[in-house]
Amino acid sequence: MRKWLWFNALSLVMFGAFLIFIVLQSIFGWQVRNEELAQYGQAADSYWAYLGTGHFVEAVFENWESEFLQMGFYVLLTAYLVQRGSPESKPLGQKDRPEDYPEKATSHSPALARREGWQQVLYRNSLSIALLGLFVLSFVVHLFGGTAEYNEQQALESGAAPISAWAFLTTSDFWFQSMQNWQSEFLAVGALIVLSVVLRQHGSPQSKPVTASHAHTGE
Structure with missing residues (x-):
């Protein structure tokens, strides 16, 4: 244990x-x-x-939505883009690792990694797919929770008739909730990428070794 x-x-x-x-x-x-x-x-x-109220559901899922969006794009973008000097980047000049292809699979590799065709392609991209899928799910739940909360607030304040989720999707309220979270997530990740070029944290895999040069890129 x-x-x-x-x-x-x-x-x-x-x-x-x-x-x-x-x-x-x-x-x-x-x-x-x-x-x-x-x-x-x-x-x-x-x-x-x-x-079960929109008040709680909206508050939870508007945050989950931004987290999964940020992590999904971070995983995907780091496969193609680099940042010189950051441990959050793959090494400069590295395109694909040989270990990413089925011909390098061993008996210890996951079963899907040893297969050819669409299953192997799907598995090679499964992390970003899962994270962005969770973003979409959170986005939808945020939309419906936000619609319920918006309708209740309008009913309490002015007795206005409820609107549909589609109508709420077109309101500034919904996008204000999303943007205030999305921008903070990308700011935080961007700050980590840039600050880790010159700053260190002993023992953390998110940091380069303390004695590594600022130009050293990757883990």
């Missing part, structure tokens, strides 16, 4: 932190929503009812 924990410590800590923070988000969001409902003379939601 101790060995398993050691081998999986990084993902366990990350997902553990995620669970803590999303529970805290739900608790504080529940309080905020009930304060808003009280201002309009509406009955408070139970905690479990709150988890």
